[in-house]
Amino acid sequence: MTLLAPLDFAATKALFHLPEGVIYLDGNSLGPLPRATPARVADCVQAEWGDMLIGGWNKAGWMDQPARLGARIARLIGAEPEAVVLGDTLSIKIYQALAAALQLNPTRRVILSDSGNFPSDLYMAEGLVKMLGQGYSLRIVAPDDIADALDENVAVMMLTQVDYRTGRLHDMADLTRHAHQKGALTLWDLAHSAGALPIDLSGCGVDFAAGCTYKYLNGGPGAPAFIYVAPRHAAHVAPALSGWLGHAAPFDFSPTYQPGQGVSRLRVGTPAVLQMAALEAALDIWDRVDIAALRAASITLSEMFLTGVQDLCPELRLASPRAAAHRGSQVSFHHPQGYAIMQALIAKGVIGDFRAPDILRFGFTPLYIGADEVRGAVDILAQIMGDRSWDRPQFHRRAAVT
Amino acid sequence: MTLLAPLDFAATKALFHLPEGVIYLDGNSLGPLPRATPARVADCVQAEWGDMLIGGWNKAGWMDQPARLGARIARLIGAEPEAVVLGDTLSIKIYQALAAALQLNPTRRVILSDSGNFPSDLYMAEGLVKMLGQGYSLRIVAPDDIADALDENVAVMMLTQVDYRTGRLHDMADLTRHAHQKGALTLWDLAHSAGALPIDLSGCGVDFAAGCTYKYLNGGPGAPAFIYVAPRHAAHVAPALSGWLGHAAPFDFSPTYQPGQGVSRLRVGTPAVLQMAALEAALDIWDRVDIAALRAASITLSEMFLTGVQDLCPELRLASPRAAAHRGSQVSFHHPQGYAIMQALIAKGVIGDFRAPDILRFGFTPLYIGADEVRGAVDILAQIMGDRSWDRPQFHRRAAVT
Numbered sequence: 001m002t003l004l005a006p007l008d009f010a011a012t013k014a015l016f017h018l019p020e021g022v023i024y025l026d027g028n029s030l031g032p033l034p035r036a037t038p039a040r041v042a043d044c045v046q047a048e049w050g051d052m053l054i055g056g057w058n059k060a061g062w063m064d065q066p067a068r069l070g071a072r073i074a075r076l077i078g079a080e081p082e083a084v085v086l087g088d089t090l091s092i093k094i095y096q097a098l099a100a101a102l103q104l105n106p107t108r109r110v111i112l113s114d115s116g117n118f119p120s121d122l123y124m125a126e127g128l129v130k131m132l133g134q135g136y137s138l139r140i141v142a143p144d145d146i147a148d149a150l151d152e153n154v155a156v157m158m159l160t161q162v163d164y165r166t167g168r169l170h171d172m173a174d175l176t177r178h179a180h181q182k183g184a185l186t187l188w189d190l191a192h193s194a195g196a197l198p199i200d201l202s203g204c205g206v207d208f209a210a211g212c213t214y215k216y217l218n219g220g221p222g223a224p225a226f227i228y229v230a231p232r233h234a235a236h237v238a239p240a241l242s243g244w245l246g247h248a249a250p251f252d253f254s255p256t257y258q259p260g261q262g263v264s265r266l267r268v269g270t271p272a273v274l275q276m277a278a279l280e281a282a283l284d285i286w287d288r289v290d291i292a293a294l295r296a297a298s299i300t301l302s303e304m305f306l307t308g309v310q311d312l313c314p315e316l317r318l319a320s321p322r323a324a325a326h327r328g329s330q331v332s333f334h335h336p337q338g339y340a341i342m343q344a345l346i347a348k349g350v351i352g353d354f355r356a357p358d359i360l361r362f363g364f365t366p367l368y369i370g371a372d373e374v375r376g377a378v379d380i381l382a383q384i385m386g387d388r389s390w391d392r393p394q395f396h397r398r399a400a401v402t
Numbered sequence: 403m404t405l406l407a408p409l410d411f412a413a414t415k416a417l418f419h420l421p422e423g424v425i426y427l428d429g430n431s432l433g434p435l436p437r438a439t440p441a442r443v444a445d446c447v448q449a450e451w452g453d454m455l456i457g458g459w460n461k462a463g464w465m466d467q468p469a470r471l472g473a474r475i476a477r478l479i480g481a482e483p484e485a486v487v488l489g490d491t492l493s494i495k496i497y498q499a500l501a502a503a504l505q506l507n508p509t510r511r512v513i514l515s516d517s518g519n520f521p522s523d524l525y526m527a528e529g530l531v532k533m534l535g536q537g538y539s540l541r542i543v544a545p546d547d548i549a550d551a552l553d554e555n556v557a558v559m560m561l562t563q564v565d566y567r568t569g570r571l572h573d574m575a576d577l578t579r580h581a582h583q584k585g586a587l588t589l590w591d592l593a594h595s596a597g598a599l600p601i602d603l604s605g606c607g608v609d610f611a612a613g614c615t616y617k618y619l620n621g622g623p624g625a626p627a628f629i630y631v632a633p634r635h636a637a638h639v640a641p642a643l644s645g646w647l648g649h650a651a652p653f654d655f656s657p658t659y660q661p662g663q664g665v666s667r668l669r670v671g672t673p674a675v676l677q678m679a680a681l682e683a684a685l686d687i688w689d690r691v692d693i694a695a696l697r698a699a700s701i702t703l704s705e706m707f708l709t710g711v712q713d714l715c716p717e718l719r720l721a722s723p724r725a726a727a728h729r730g731s732q733v734s735f736h737h738p739q740g741y742a743i744m745q746a747l748i749a750k751g752v753i754g755d756f757r758a759p760d761i762l763r764f765g766f767t768p769l770y771i772g773a774d775e776v777r778g779a780v781d782i783l784a785q786i787m788g789d790r791s792w793d794r795p796q797f798h799r800r801a802a803v804t
Contacts, residue, residue, distance in 0.1 A: 017448075017452045019452075019453050019455070022455070024455060026455065026456045029456050030451075030455060030456045030458075030459075032452070032455060033447065033448070033451050033452040037447060038444060038447050038448050038452075041443060041444070041447050041676065042440060042443070042444055045435065045439060045440050045443050045622070045680070046419075046435070046440050048623075049432075049435050049622055049623055050419045050421075050434070050435040050440075051421050053421070053424070053426060053428065053432060053434060053753060054428045054431050054432045054753065054755065055748075055753075056432075056623060057432075057623075062623055062624075088490065088491070088494065088671075089490070089645070089670055089671025089672055090671055090672075091643070091645035091646065091670050091671035092490070092494065092643065092645075092670060092671060095643060099533065115657060118646075119646055119649075119652075119655050119656060119657060120645050120646035120647075120671065122657055122658075122659075123644045123645060123646055123649065123658075123659040124643065124644060124645060126644060126658065126659050127640075127641060127642055127643060127644030127659065128642075130640065131501065131533075131534070131642050132533070132534075133536075134535075134536075140657065165655075212672070214672065220447070220451055220675070220676060221450075221451055221458060221459075221464055221672070221675035221676070222464075222672055222673050222674035222675035222676060222677065222678070224674075225671070238529075238532065239529060240529055240530075240533050241493070241494065241497060241526065241529060242525045242526060242528060242529030243491070243493035243494075243522050243525060243526060244493065244520075244521055244522035244525055245522075247521075247525065250521075251758065252758055253521050253567075253757065253758050254521060255517060255521060255524055255542065256524075256525075256528065257524075257525040257528050257529065268491060268493050268494060269490075269491025269492055269493035269494060269522065269627070270491055270492075270614070270616065270623070270624055271624050272624035272626075272674045272677050273622070273623035273624035274443065274622060274623070274624060274676045274677050274680060275624065275674050275676050275677060276624070278447070278676060346457075351455060351456060351457075353456065355655065356653065356654055356655050
């Protein structure tokens with residue numbers, strides 16, 4: 001397969017549908033639509049569901065989609081191809097991985113995480129330890145204190161590699177090594193890193209990982225999550241969510257559960273076939289992306305944005321690490337009126353997002369965002385900050401934006 | 403809204419796409435494609451995701467889909483409109499409901515179910531009690547022994563209303579009353595009853611229910627599940643799968659979990675937007691279906707099939723209850739060569755399904771199956787049984803069919 005040169009921007013940009021007049025700096029929240037996706041989804045609906053009916057499970061390969069797509073995502077995250085499977089949502093996959101880690105490290109009772117983790121990961125951990133009782137607990141420390149907080153009680157260290165608000169990038173290799181030295185297992189949430197930067201799960205010796213496919217990977221709203229289990233662990237996991245599609249032989253309809261081979265045991269119920277078809281079309285692009293070159297381009301773009309904003313918008317205070325090597329593919333700024341400023345920006349076609357309490361977040365996705373878009377976004381932001389046009393009543397209503 | 407008369411068969415049949423030459427008696431496994439669905443899904447992909455991008459969460463109403471569709475499904479299952487929410491898969495919803503029931507009935511340790519339950523429900527319960535430890539257990543008895551097995555240890559009685567193999571219909575009102583008399587809560591799986599027969603969750607005083615929408619309800623492969631929590635319980639449930647979209651204020655990104663209002667706390671992660679759009683198109687039909695009239699038509703059709711097969715195919719032994727009042731909307735037969743017979747039938751365009759070890763299963767869905775189809779299916783089955791054409795090598799290969 002020929003890798004797409006991510007610097008051949010005209011070629012990669014043409015693969016995505018972006019509305020006229022929009023500079024989309026929110027692909028880190030919901031990636032835009034690949035141009036090939038509507039036809040693929042339509043085919044799944046009409047030619048597969050419509051014409052094959054129940055036969056689609058075999059004839060159209062619906063049953064194997066979760067493993068087939070997992071093998072394609074594996075390349076993007078440095079995983080063994082058989083160690084990744086798709087399904088459910090990221091929160092569910094986090095729960096499964098945490099339950100498995102606690103089971104594999106049974107003499108310890110603490111889940112360690114940091115305050116930069118995505119709240120849902122913390123909520124799922126909170127629900128799990130509450131249900132388990134028996135002294136299980138969730139310990140949350142500041143991101144910089146993780147290494148020091150690893151003690152003999154920590155069963156599993158759960159971290160999101162790239163902070164959803166600030167873009168701060170954890171050192172996966174280093175923290176994983178630390179955790180292992182202290183006898184803890186590791187769970188990495190890749191929501192903001194898969195499709196944004198090179199990841200080497202296998203090389204880092206990571207135990208569990210999970211991520212979503214609707215952000216950088218362009219799988220569409222509600223696209224399925226993925227889960228990674230290191231092959232050395234997979235056969236020892238007794239799944240907490242032991243659904244029939246994780247069974248060794250689902251169609252034997254045996255009354256007792258027998259886990260399937262490897263990571264397939266972390267499948268639960270019927271896969272979301274239409275969402276998987278949409279993701280499949282996006283992976284046709286991702287199969288050809290050189291992640292190292294993509295990362296280089298994303299650093300160029302985000303540095304250009306960061307320095308431009310620092311030059312022209314002194315009111316905005318950088319929320320991201322200054323060094324590109326310590327950031328994911330996003331740049332964030334604080335401003336007390338961040339919500340209104342983002343609404344004013346969106347009204348002018350520059351789409352980033354706001355994260356409570358005061359963060360303006362901008363994602364850089366080099367397949368469809370280039371230097372012109374970045375310059376345009378800086379100019380418009382500078383104009384809004386200069387003329388204070390954000391300070392109009394229509395921009396101050398608070399609404400839910402994911 | 404005008405209810406569709408289900409006996410105006412030409413009108414309702416025209417709402418579905420069915421391939422030429424196919425008699426589809428497997429809508430109880432995967433419902434066929436409504437003709438309006440491809441356009442609705444295409445619109446969700448292009449006009450919503452493509453053009454609204456991240457704005458679709460508010461502008462296209464994606465965030466509220468799970469509750470909005472829940473209110474529409476509520477009518478079909480006799481539920482309070484605010485007591486149903488969509489999401490995840492049926493196995494996940496079963497787990498959530500079981501965990502909630504155990505939490506609400508904390509002095510008891512037994513989940514009671516029957517051997518006719520769908521295996522995944524039993525597997526999820528098995529995984530849950532294993533994880534909880536502390537004396538929790540799953541007790542499985544024969545379907546007829548449920549009432550006698552309700553004792554002072556049973557925290558929750560979990561039953562599937564219609565047996566997936568035989569079509570045997572449990573008496574929901576009676577068993578729920580029994581369970582309550584014995585101090586147990588109830589969880590009903592409606593996979594094979596929602597969209598097949600009148601259900602009165604509220605009138606029966608059911609505590610929890612869950613179901614899927616890809617069978618009788620035509621939501622498509624991988625369509626989301628639904629969960630019902632009786633309003634008297636909802637505010638007391640501490641969700642085991644405490645994901646951010648079940649939080650009282652997901653976009654505050656608070657570090658600690660606060661359950662949302664009512665059943666919305668049983669949402670977990672990002673909803674499967676494309677699947678929800680497909681389901682929405684199907685519910686445009688279901689909103690207009692008179693369930694009592696549908697049930698009457700389904701009994702007429704299944705009686706016609708049952709008596710026809712009994713007359714013409716004496717080798718097939720009835721696996722379903724003989725009395726229509728004790729059956730759901732399917733009729734099943736035993737035959738030691740059931741698999742090969744079903745393959746031969748499918749080769750002739752009559753699509754039912756096979757369930758291990760020896761069951762031929764046929765579903766009757768009066769919106770698109772009429773008397774002509776039933777007569778045609780009986781004739782072809784009789785022909786295959788008469789000339790033993792099923793006994794050819796090509797029909798004997800065993801494959802997974804869901």
